[in-house]
Amino acid sequence: MLLLLPLAITWFGAVALAPFDGRRRAVGVVAVGVMVAAFVALVRLGITVWTSGPVEMVAGDWPAGIGIRLRADGLGIAFALISLGVLLAALAYEVLGGVHERSLPSLVLFMSTGLTGVFLTADIFNFYVFFEIAMTASFVLATYGKQVGHLRAALTFMVVNLLGSVVFLAGVASLYHVTGTLDMDGVAERVNGAPTASVLLIAVLIFVAFGLKLGLFPFHSWVPLVYRDTWPAVAAMLSAALANIGSYGLLRFGAGLMPRELSLTASGLIVIGSLGILYGAIQAVSPRTAGEVIAWSSIGQVGYILVALGIGGPVGLTAAVLYSIINSLNKLVLFLAVGLRGWLVGAAFALAAFSVAGVPPSAGFFGKVAIFRAGADADRVPLLVLVVVGGALSLIYLFRIYQRDYWARNHAAPPSPLGARVLVLVLACGIVFIGLWPEPLLALSANAAAALTGGGS
Amino acid sequence: MILALALVISVLFGCGAFLLLKRDLIRMAGGIILISNAANLFIVSAGLSRGREPIYPLPAGERISDPVVQALVLTAIVIGFGTVAVLLGMIYRTYTARLAKAVDEGDETGRTPMSMPPEDRVAD
Numbered sequence: 233m234l235l236l237l238p239l240a241i242t243w244f245g246a247v248a249l250a251p252f253d254g255r256r257r258a259v260g261v262v263a264v265g266v267m268v269a270a271f272v273a274l275v276r277l278g279i280t281v282w283t284s285g286p287v288e289m290v291a292g293d294w295p296a297g298i299g300i301r302l303r304a305d306g307l308g309i310a311f312a313l314i315s316l317g318v319l320l321a322a323l324a325y326e327v328l329g330g331v332h333e334r335s336l337p338s339l340v341l342f343m344s345t346g347l348t349g350v351f352l353t354a355d356i357f358n359f360y361v362f363f364e365i366a367m368t369a370s371f372v373l374a375t376y377g378k379q380v381g382h383l384r385a386a387l388t389f390m391v392v393n394l395l396g397s398v399v400f401l402a403g404v405a406s407l408y409h410v411t412g413t414l415d416m417d418g419v420a421e422r423v424n425g426a427p428t429a430s431v432l433l434i435a436v437l438i439f440v441a442f443g444l445k446l447g448l449f450p451f452h453s454w455v456p457l458v459y460r461d462t463w464p465a466v467a468a469m470l471s472a473a474l475a476n477i478g479s480y481g482l483l484r485f486g487a488g489l490m491p492r493e494l495s496l497t498a499s500g501l502i503v504i505g506s507l508g509i510l511y512g513a514i515q516a517v518s519p520r521t522a523g524e525v526i527a528w529s530s531i532g533q534v535g536y537i538l539v540a541l542g543i544g545g546p547v548g549l550t551a552a553v554l555y556s557i558i559n560s561l562n563k564l565v566l567f568l569a570v571g572l573r574g575w576l577v578g579a580a581f582a583l584a585a586f587s588v589a590g591v592p593p594s595a596g597f598f599g600k601v602a603i604f605r606a607g608a609d610a611d612r613v614p615l616l617v618l619v620v621v622g623g624a625l626s627l628i629y630l631f632r633i634y635q636r637d638y639w640a641r642n643h644a645a646p647p648s649p650l651g652a653r654v655l656v657l658v659l660a661c662g663i664v665f666i667g668l669w670p671e672p673l674l675a676l677s678a679n680a681a682a683a684l685t686g687g688g689s
Numbered sequence: 690m691i692l693a694l695a696l697v698i699s700v701l702f703g704c705g706a707f708l709l710l711k712r713d714l715i716r717m718a719g720g721i722i723l724i725s726n727a728a729n730l731f732i733v734s735a736g737l738s739r740g741r742e743p744i745y746p747l748p749a750g751e752r753i754s755d756p757v758v759q760a761l762v763l764t765a766i767v768i769g770f771g772t773v774a775v776l777l778g779m780i781y782r783t784y785t786a787r788l789a790k791a792v793d794e795g796d797e798t799g800r801t802p803m804s805m806p807p808e809d810r811v812a813d
Contacts, residue, residue: 357761357764360765361764361768364768364772367772368771368772368775371772371775371776371779372775372779375779375782378782378786379786380783380786380787380790380806381806383779383782383783383786383806384783384805384806386779387714387779387780387783387805390775390776390779391709391717391721391776394721394724394725394772394776395709395721395724397772398724398725398727398728401728401731401732401765402728402731405728405731405732405735405758405761406735408735408736408757408758408761409735409736414757
């Protein structure tokens with residue numbers, strides 16, 4: 233019951249709000265209230281998971297093995313919390329700044345349902361279904377603004393991601409073919425009995441699908457086009473919440489379901505990730521609009537997650553989880569700050585930029601330290617150099633935006649609503665606060681990684 | 690049977706991928722439809738086994754075909770149908786928005802409003 237609560241709250245909230253005009257302030261406030269309730273329910277579930285182990289339920293009281301299982305473990309809860317938190321912040325930001333379209337609040341709630349479901353399911357086909365709920369809501373959200381540019385971005389986003397979904401669906405069907413089950417535990421158990429070559433092929437299919445979602449280096453071409461042209465709050469939702477499906481999927485399917493294939497391809501993943509870090513950072517130096525720079529930056533940032541996943545082991549996986557969470561927070565603040573004008577905003581942007589570069593005392597520092605430690609444990613010296621170079625480059629490109637947008641621009645444009653600006657500043661201070669007191673987040677990530685490797689909850 | 694299905698899936702996917710790369714948005718939607726149907730066929734073929742229909746009471750001693758893939762493909766078809774509907778809606782919205790823009794400003798790009806909108810360079 234506890235497990236269903238966050239899903240049910242957002243789902244019924246979304247359905248109930250769908251007929252109402254989201255541009256009215258009251259509807260937006262109700263939607264934020266529903267999100268807060270779902271977030272509280274998720275925190276409550278999280279406390280149960282952290283103190284007494286994973287929570288499970290089988291839908292419809294079917295015997296285990298036949299019914300579809302929902303399961304909350306450390307990893308799922310960590311990703312669900314950060315994604316729901318990001319959506320909550322982005323929705324509150326949009327409500328404070330004034331909603332432009334009637335469907336926005338209800339769509340954000342639908343997307344929360346889909347995302348929470350993805351992170352709390354223990355069935356690979358159910359994973360696909362929730363994933364499509366979140367994706368469909370995001371396709372419509374991407375058109376927010378309804379200018380030709382927004383529509384073009386939404387079309388590109390939709391076509392590329394539909395292709396990714398088809399590839400993932402093929403991967404799920406093949407996994408079912410070789411294991412005869414859709415339950416994650418069953419798949420993890422039986423996949424070792426299948427021939428390595430066919431499982432490797434499936435692993436590649438799933439890697440491509442999640443790489444597309446996440447905007448990893450060789451599958452990144454849609455990212456700058458889409459993030460440049462979508463509305464800032466929507467770009468924040470897509471890149472800081474929806475993209476978490478990609479990193480969670482890589483962790484769950486790679487380290488959780490197919491660890492043998494993951495260790496076979498580990499060096500390849502590290503190479504792809506390192507190329508992504510360099511390529512994203514170098515490309516981010518040249519573009520002219522802030523959205524594009526952050527998009528290229530995010531391509532580089534997800535490279536770190538892939539590198540950490542490639543290094544593997546408890547240290548590497550903890551680093552991957554920690555980095556995904558911190559990366560979500562950074563991108564949330566960066567995208568939201570880009571959409572605003574007025575004083576306070578530049579400060580928020582600068583704080584998030586320092587976090588991306590990994591300057592202490594921001595949260596990003598601990599993300600970089602985790603990657604650094606994982607690289608040092610694995611004796612990979614080039615990686616250590618890469619982390620430092622990547623951090624330095626990110627400081628350069630983000631401060632080029634700062635120069636152009638906050639120093640050089642004349643502030644003739646009217647400042648944005650104070651509420652939205654204060655919210656962004658509070659979020660940015662949150663990043664610094666996590667940097668000053670990182671222990672809870674470190675424990676959360678270690679717990680999440682332990683859920684993958686079998687130890688702990 | 691396996692060969693026939695593999696051929697059908699590959700031809701469907703190939704045609705879909707070809708159409709997907711077109712500039713014309715309706716053809717692009719056609720490509721998505723073909724590709725998602727190739728995926729549906731792929732799911733059916735993942736549980737390909739000859740046998741009796743899986744309806745209770747099950748005949749003893751005979752092979753039963755796998756019912757799970759039917760349920761999966763039914764779900765996948767419904768999801769695919771929904772997404773194609775959203776895609777067509779979005780294409781129509783793009784069409785009307787570009788038509789309005791072309792009427793307002795005069796469209797010199799020479800493309801029809803039914804194609805992917807050109808990228809405008811963002812002014813600094």
